[in-house]
Amino acid sequence: MKRTIYAIMAAISIMAVSCSKDGETLIATVTGDGTQIGSINDDIVLDIDHPASLALTIWWDELGNASLSNPDAQFADNFVVNAIQFSATEDFADPVETVVDNDAAAVQFTTAQLNSIVTSLGIESGTSGTVYIRMRTSLGTGAGAEETFGNSISITVTPYFIDMSFITLAGTDGTSVTINAAPEEGTYAGFASIPSGWWNFFFNEGDGTIWGTVPDAGAFVLEEKSDMSSWNSWFPEPSGCYYITMSTADATWSATAITGATATLSGSEAVSMEYSSAHNAYTAVLNPASGDISIYVDLEGTLYDSTNGDGLGTSMSLVASGSSLAVGEAGTASGISSTAAGTYTIILYLSDMTWELAEGEVDIDGGSEDPGIWPEDPDYTVASSDFLYLFNLVDGDPASVAGRLGRTSDGVYEGFQYLGSWQNFKFGDSEDPAAAKIYGSVPANDAGALYRLYCGEDMFNIWYDSADAACLYLTADLNERSWSSTVISSISLVGDFNDWDASADVLTFDPDRRTWSAVVTPGSWGEYGIQFYINGSWEWKYSPDGNGRLVRAENSAVPEVPVEEGRSYTVTLDLNDPAGMTYTIEEYKGSTGDEYNEFFYMFYSWTTEGYWQERLASTLWSPGQDGVYTGFFSTADSWDAPYAQFTFGSVAEPNSGTKYGLDNNTAIVEGGGSNGWTDNLGLYEITASLADMTMSQRYLGKPAVDTGSGNRVQMAFNMTGFVWEATCTFNAGDSFTITAGNDGKTYTFGGSDGVLTDGGTGIAVAAAGTYLVQVDLGNASHLTYTMTLQ
CATH class of the missing domain: 2.60.40.10 (Immunoglobulins)
Incomplete structure (x- = not known):
């Protein structure tokens, strides 16, 4: 020492x-x-x-x-x-x-x-x-x-290469765009096509540093974040082309919405340029009368930054140096000139800031609804059914219906849907997957390929590109061969009773029941009744429509359920079926304390962002539903992920419902934390308490078949069937138990008729022979065994 x-x-x-x-x-x-x-x-x-x-x-x-x-x-x-x-x-x-x-x-x-x-x-x-x-x-x-x-x-x-030559704007909806580094260290600047108005995102540098908005400091003031979970940044309306700057030294960023672009031949009238969001490029057709005529490229926009939150009109020019482009003062000549008389298309590629002056009229989107960057899709047709179904997948094939979207116009389908983290799915025009026209995503890794619908046999899965499960509003526009999602972050109940204040009565989402609810004390619904605002927007709202139904409507309505002064009511929304979105209003009976489900679920989990849950590992049981759950967790025979690490969930389906991780391998964290782990390989007794949010584990070694005469055959964990098994030879009339124990705790399982019980009598062997004995300890409420004669 x-x-x-x-x-x-x-x-x-x-x-x-x-x-x-x-x-x-x-x-x-x-x-x-x-x-x-x-x-x-x-x-x-x-x-x-x-x-x-x-x-x-x-x-x-x-x-x-x-x-x-x-x-x-x-x-x-x-x-x-x-x-x-x-x-x-x-x-x-x-x-x-x-x-x-x-x-x-x-x-x-x-x-x-x-x-x-x-x-x-x-x-x-x-x-x-x-x-x-x-x-x-x-x-x-x-x-x-x-x-x-x-x-x-x-x-x-x-390790991987740290590339600081660009910064990623990682959207909370799973989409992302990038802008390049500027010459000054710690600064970035560039043009990007922003997919939607009020798009939420985080800045993510090449070394993994994450930047988001400082709480209550304005949208354009930044601070480093530990993860992408709270206080993101956001763009104003509308979607489209933006010029973006970001400084890590100043911890600020700016967004200039490009509202117009023109290309002008010297001495001629300006020509409006067309924007291609697929290519993040502007184009215009020009007809110079001769060569050597200077071309001016001017952009008009609205600047939003830490000093101009409401927007300020601004302008800029694009200036060429060789084949590259840079942002310059408004009115500056681009440095691009015509080469001869004729018809030309000037193309400004804003992602990599290059330009091209092509002969003739060029349509960079291919002159049709199908941009040339996508593979041909001769099997593609636009659905005409009333609903578009989301299918759960088994080995990439549609297997069961996860939900459906309603037709809002020809070829366009919309609706609310809860999706788990990284959940894979495909669309279909019939609830029968065998009869449905199936839509996946384009088999390509290009930007936007995930959101491009495709019907060829080589289609990729569609997936929700986020580690965080969420209630979403999905839109599938089959005419445009695209789909999109918007995270539903809040639903507000507004009306006369709360002065139409969207922050007063905000509903809470229950991922297990997939409903939204709030307790309110309205006194009266007033003359104009109520509405529900989605994400705090008065432009996106739903109203009561009789018989407990909800409809998207401009005007509010008085609910059919009357209320009394001084009484509280639980308002619940079920938005899962576009054909029958409903609301209920029931008198609030008061809290009965914490209510716990009978089961709590463990999952084998990968060490990825959001701890992707691979499969169900164990069903823990709380017979008295007091929030304390016990059961068994079995590891693989090696430390290979994910079968030696775990997380928890409120439902038996991986990556759905409420997910729970661990802090320091002992404290349960709702919606956060990290994977749990074991110090040894084998069988563990797990106790998880939602009452005090703790988890403990006891190592039980590896179970064994015990004949009672000192002969113990150790069992191995079968990773195909996820059962413990051993091959044993018995005489007729023998009996055996399954034992497991360590650290002062020993289980001795007996039983009959395929059911195991702790402390039960030995399992009887009717006929002599060699048997494969298998034990399933995955459901604490129903432990089972099988004996298969070899």
Whole structure:
């Protein structure tokens, strides 16, 4: 054991010391033999597409500490320093370290954080490298402080290239656009096609740094965010072409909505340019009478920034240098000239800021509804059915109906739909998938391909491109071969009773029931009744229409359910079926306290953003529905993801309902947190409490078949059927139990008729032979076994 000794005087600022007499010299000693660390992660390939996902978890037995010769003296909180060290060499000659909280029991690193560390160690992007990790403990941070070190572990990491040449505007609806870096470090500027008005997004730099809006500071003031979950930035209306600037140094951004663009031959009238959102490009046809005529390209727009939140008219020009374009002062000649008399099309490609002067009239969108960048789709037809159905998929094939959209005009379908994170689906024009015309997405990786509908046999799945499950408003425009989604962030009940205040009575979404509700005390519905505003917009609203139905309407209406002064009512909306959206108004009986479901669900989960849930791992049971659930969790025989990590959910379907992660592998976090993990491979008893939001686990080893005569056959976990199994030979009249236990707890399962019970009598063997014994511990309320004669 190493000892570090210091003479510590009472005047030293890093300690607060209470002494029995002045001038006492205190001796500080590092205790222990160094902190022992561990991790379930050993071979990590970092994915640039998921910078905020969890990549590495390190835990430890007990952090290094110190003791004083005078037990009445006290340390300052930061006197003992514990830091995780990373090194590319086993001798830790040049480590990178991260100081950890002295109260923590584990530390986690996101993909972006680990990538930055590994890159700084000199490991090349795309190349697998070994990284050594240990814990360093020291007294204070001064030079020459002696240190102790714990055990060293090693992992293999493949980093990705950090490209700071652009910044991504990552939409909360799953869409994204990019703009390029400007010459000044930490600044970005460029044109982008914004998909919708009031589009919500976060700025995401190449190194994974996330920027969003400072709460209550205005839409154009930014701050760094830990993830993309709150206080995003947003664009004003309308959609279309915007010139965007962003400065990390000033923590601000601006958006100029381009309202018009013209191309002018010197001495001639201006020609309006047409905008192609598919190509983020402007075009105009020009007819110069000769060569060498200068062309002016001018843009008009409305500037929104931290000083002009309501918009300010502005103008700019585009100026060429070689084949490149740059933004210049209004009225500046572009530097582009005609080469000869004739007809030309000037094309300004704003994504990469290049230009082209093409001979003749050129339609960059292909002259039809099908831009040339998409593959041909001869099987495509526009549906004429009353509904367009969303299908759940099995191996990419439509299997069951997840929901439906209603026809609002020829070829256009709309409706509300709840989708889980990254949920895959396809559209069809019949509820029978075998008879339906199926619509997937274009089999391409180009920008926008996900939102382009396609009927060819090589179609890709459609998916909701977000880690966060949400209630959405879907629009499928089959005429335009496109679909889109809008996240429903709020529904407000407004009326005479609350002065039409959209912030007064906001409904809450229940992902389990997929309904919206609020408790209100209206007194009276008033003369004009009520309406429901979607996302706070008075332009998107629904009104009562008799018989408990809701319709999209301009005017409000008085509900058919009367209310009384002084009484409260629960208002509930069910928007799931476009043919029958409903509302109910029932007298509020008061809270009966927390109500818990009978079951709580565990899922095997990937270490991706939003912890993608691969499949159901276990159904935990609360017989008394008191919020405390118990059950069993089985891991794979290796640490390979996702079958050794887990999260929770309120419903049995992965990535649906309310998802729960963990903080520090013990605290349950609704809608957040990270994956849970186990220290060993095998069977665990899990206790999860929604009453106090905690989780605990007990390792039970691996179950075994016990014949009662000292003969125990260890079972293995079958990852195909997700059952424990062993092959055993019995005589007629034998009996056996299934045992599992460790850490002071042992289960002995007996049973009959295929049902296991803890403490039950032995399972009888009717006929001699060799049997495959399989045990399913996945549902705590119904444990089962099978015996198959071999």
